[in-house]
Amino acid sequence: MEQINRLGRVVSPGVVDYIERPVAALSATQVRIAVKASAICGSDLHIFKGMHPFCKLPATVGHEFSGVVTEVGSSVSRWKIGDRVTVEPCITCGVCEECRSGSYSYCEHITFLYRNGDGAMADHVVAEGDHVFALPDTLSFEAGALIEPLAVATHAVRRADIALGHSVVIVGAGAIGVLVAAMCRHSGVNRIAVVDTVDTRLDMARAFGASHTINAMLDDVEQKIREFGGSAGVDRTFECVGRQETFVQAMMWLRKGGLATMVGIFEQTEISIPVTRFVSHEIHVQGAQGYCWDFPIAIDVAKELDLERLVTHTFPMDRLQEAFDMALDRSKAPMKILLVPGTNIDN
Ligand SMILES: [Zn+2]
Ligand SMILES: [Zn+2]
Numbered sequence: 001m002e003q004i005n006r007l008g009r010v011v012s013p014g015v016v017d018y019i020e021r022p023v024a025a026l027s028a029t030q031v032r033i034a035v036k037a038s039a040i041c042g043s044d045l046h047i048f049k050g051m052h053p054f055c056k057l058p059a060t061v062g063h064e065f066s067g068v069v070t071e072v073g074s075s076v077s078r079w080k081i082g083d084r085v086t087v088e089p090c091i092t093c094g095v096c097e098e099c100r101s102g103s104y105s106y107c108e109h110i111t112f113l114y115r116n117g118d119g120a121m122a123d124h125v126v127a128e129g130d131h132v133f134a135l136p137d138t139l140s141f142e143a144g145a146l147i148e149p150l151a152v153a154t155h156a157v158r159r160a161d162i163a164l165g166h167s168v169v170i171v172g173a174g175a176i177g178v179l180v181a182a183m184c185r186h187s188g189v190n191r192i193a194v195v196d197t198v199d200t201r202l203d204m205a206r207a208f209g210a211s212h213t214i215n216a217m218l219d220d221v222e223q224k225i226r227e228f229g230g231s232a233g234v235d236r237t238f239e240c241v242g243r244q245e246t247f248v249q250a251m252m253w254l255r256k257g258g259l260a261t262m263v264g265i266f267e268q269t270e271i272s273i274p275v276t277r278f279v280s281h282e283i284h285v286q287g288a289q290g291y292c293w294d295f296p297i298a299i300d301v302a303k304e305l306d307l308e309r310l311v312t313h314t315f316p317m318d319r320l321q322e323a324f325d326m327a328l329d330r331s332k333a334p335m336k337i338l339l340v341p342g343t344n345i346d347n
Pocket of ligand 1: 041042043063064148149
């Protein structure tokens with residue numbers, strides 16, 4: 001009998017459905033993976049709202065996942081049926097100048113599995129064997145689905161040149177902000193302040209390594225930052241929200257010569273910045289997106305983190321609509337929402 005793959009997709013803003021596709025034959029270098037856990041990412045939410053800059057609807061969704069290898073292409077020797085794995089979900093050309101110099105995240109033709117119609121809110125995903133990573137025995141499938149966002153945090157923190165003795169402020173305690181805090185802690189930094197407006201998220205940031213938390217709704221943020229960083233300002237900031245106000249804060253709280261790393265996804269394409277301060281304080285501002293050689297590091301550090309703790313809600317794959325609705329419900333303060341095979345799970 002012909003095997004069918006069922007994939008969740010966003011048909012129109014706010015509406016999810018499923019498509020059923022016959023399972024196609026693998027190429028020699030590919031691997032088929034049965035999805036065991038698949039997480040909703042901020043970028044999936046941009047797609048769900050119909051506001052993703054590069055992704056037109058209808059579109060399949062999901063790129064943070066883990067699973068079990070069910071089939072391997074004829075030339076794949078590294079993987080065998082039954083292996084527990086996660087996947088780096090980008091697709092790069094391998095031949096452009098950036099790819100050939102090793103900066104594959106700058107590939108001129110980079111795309112992602114879900115943008116090619118192979119989202120991970122599905123029964124199966126097909127990936128190139130060389131983009132597959134083994135999950136250590138001590139990591140659950142739930143943790144395995146969170147390696148991708150941890151790799152994003154790893155990339156941002158590696159770019160930020162963190163050093164022992166630095167003071168760090170992270171603006172935004174969504175999953176990425178919390179994981180950036182964890183990676184700063186694992187880089188040896190012990191002064192890490194996280195700013196957000198929701199206490200449950202700040203508690204999460206503390207559990208993952210923040211030494212200070214500031215609730216921007218309740219506290220006098222400017223005063224708290226001065227208490228934390230001193231009058232000179234802090235060494236490093238990370239913007240993990242994607243708004244003008246927080247971008248400016250990430251610049252203003254730096255000491256002279258400090259470095260701000262912008263990780264948030266902005267729905268606006270342009271904002272204004274305090275340019276006089278930028279010049280007078282010799283501030284450095286850089287972006288960080290995606291990952292490049294970061295998956296092995298993320299997997300290694302994940303062994304020392306309680307990643308499952310980030311999962312606030314779990315739904316069976318056939319309740320994708322509810323899962324997305326929940327992701328946008330601020331009253332439920334969702335952090336990470338996971339979809340798993342099966343049908344009966346209560347939240
Ligand atoms: Zn993601
Ligand atoms: Zn390339």
